[in-house]
Amino acid sequence: MKGAAGGSPARTGRRPGSSDTRDRILAAARAAFGELGFEAATIRGVAARAGVDPALVHHYFGTKQRLFVAAMEIPHDVAAVIPRALDGPPEELGLRIARFVLELWDSPEMHPLMLGIVRSAATDPVAAGMFRQVLAEGPFLAMARATDRPDADLRATLVGSQLVGLAMARYIVKVDPIASADREILVCAIGPTLQRYLTGDLGGAEPRA
Amino acid sequence: MKGAAGGSPARTGRRPGSSDTRDRILAAARAAFGELGFEAATIRGVAARAGVDPALVHHYFGTKQRLFVAAMEIPHDVAAVIPRALDGPPEELGLRIARFVLELWDSPEMHPLMLGIVRSAATDPVAAGMFRQVLAEGPFLAMARATDRPDADLRATLVGSQLVGLAMARYIVKVDPIASADREILVCAIGPTLQRYLTGDLGGAEPRA
Numbered sequence: 443m444k445g446a447a448g449g450s451p452a453r454t455g456r457r458p459g460s461s462d463t464r465d466r467i468l469a470a471a472r473a474a475f476g477e478l479g480f481e482a483a484t485i486r487g488v489a490a491r492a493g494v495d496p497a498l499v500h501h502y503f504g505t506k507q508r509l510f511v512a513a514m515e516i517p518h519d520v521a522a523v524i525p526r527a528l529d530g531p532p533e534e535l536g537l538r539i540a541r542f543v544l545e546l547w548d549s550p551e552m553h554p555l556m557l558g559i560v561r562s563a564a565t566d567p568v569a570a571g572m573f574r575q576v577l578a579e580g581p582f583l584a585m586a587r588a589t590d591r592p593d594a595d596l597r598a599t600l601v602g603s604q605l606v607g608l609a610m611a612r613y614i615v616k617v618d619p620i621a622s623a624d625r626e627i628l629v630c631a632i633g634p635t636l637q638r639y640l641t642g643d644l645g646g647a648e649p650r651a
Numbered sequence: 652m653k654g655a656a657g658g659s660p661a662r663t664g665r666r667p668g669s670s671d672t673r674d675r676i677l678a679a680a681r682a683a684f685g686e687l688g689f690e691a692a693t694i695r696g697v698a699a700r701a702g703v704d705p706a707l708v709h710h711y712f713g714t715k716q717r718l719f720v721a722a723m724e725i726p727h728d729v730a731a732v733i734p735r736a737l738d739g740p741p742e743e744l745g746l747r748i749a750r751f752v753l754e755l756w757d758s759p760e761m762h763p764l765m766l767g768i769v770r771s772a773a774t775d776p777v778a779a780g781m782f783r784q785v786l787a788e789g790p791f792l793a794m795a796r797a798t799d800r801p802d803a804d805l806r807a808t809l810v811g812s813q814l815v816g817l818a819m820a821r822y823i824v825k826v827d828p829i830a831s832a833d834r835e836i837l838v839c840a841i842g843p844t845l846q847r848y849l850t851g852d853l854g855g856a857e858p859r860a
Contacts (some may be wrong), residue, residue, distance in 0.1 A: 551661060564774065565688040566834065573824050604812070613774070630853060634847070638843070645839030645843070
């Protein structure tokens with residue numbers, strides 16, 4: 443299964459359209475991990491969804507864990523759009539974050555990916571590690587630092603905690619009325635929470651301020 | 652495996668100490684579901700933890716799903732203590748909820764149970780259903796209704812969303828500094844969030860008020 447070409451993306455040219463195949467496998471993997479979580483998803487199941495032989499999935503990605511990491515990578519075009527999406531009046535940062543994250547959840551491209559990470563993080567250590575990194579070192583930390591308030595690490599992870607909980611309620615456990623609420627209702631409900639976590643007084647959380 | 656006695660708790664008296672055995676199986680099940688989630692936990696694994704034959708687990712509980720439901724039942728002594736724990740000045744209700752729920756998470760009795768529900772809800776429909784019920788119909792709804800504000804259902808589930816997200820960050824994904832923070836730091840950080848969700852202005856969430 444291991445090609446002599448090693449890690450190079452050049453695939454000997456033997457298989458025309460192999461980049462399409464790889465993308466199809468990744469899309470199938472996102473769907474499978476999103477629906478089932480890391481534990482229950484299988485290479486065989488991903489192959490079946492993609493309409494390819496399981497050996498081909500192994501050929502491209504090796505283990506299920508490496509397939510997961512590849513499938514859950516945030517697309518460059520989404521990453522590139524983050525700073526612009528969050529640009530605006532500082533006192534409305536919380537609203538903008540809430541809106542942007544809910545829009546990502548509702549986009550066909552990002553939905554299965556985010557579902558896959560949250561669902562898998564509940565049971566799989568590798569997924570939990572990726573998720574931990576997003577929460578602790580992702581864009582929220584940069585935002586918290588930019589506000590010049592103390593406890594940026596705590597503030598960033600509090601923002602993450604509310605967003606993850608909202609996602610659990612709306613997209614995974616699907617509890618009403620959160621599951622069926624208009625996006626803007628939720629933006630108005632949790633935006634001020636995120637705003638306070640980033641810029642407000644956290645009470646006992648700032649004894650050293 | 653199906654005894655003629657049906658659903659009766661009387662077990663023919665053949666097995667002295669059978670109530671202890673049942674409790675040992677339930678404790679083992681909570682540990683297994685808490686650690687692995689519903690999907691990955693097995694009757695065989697639970698039996699091994701409890702030091703009994705898998706057939707005995709089947710005898711007492713039938714399927715893994717029924718074992719899960721039995722293991723995840725909130726103990727009566729905990730349920731009984733909820734109203735008292737939350738009694739106090741209305742303007743500090745959010746702080747009291749945050750403190751009470753974090754204390755439950757940190758109690759040896761409740762920790763594996765709550766871990767099992769949240770972890771399993773991410774991938775298993777039955778667990779998700781139980782969890783949905785706790786969020787939508789549990790004590791938070793009664794509290795939200797008691798405040799006489801509109802949108803009690805939305806308010807209750809928003810409270811649940813923040814508490815679930817905090818639990819994901821602190822106990823499942825274990826992201827620092829939330830994972831290692833003193834309990835009271837987190838109580839002060841999220842208490843006002845819960846207070847606003849229960850009694851505050853939710854902005855766009857009250858167009859019909």
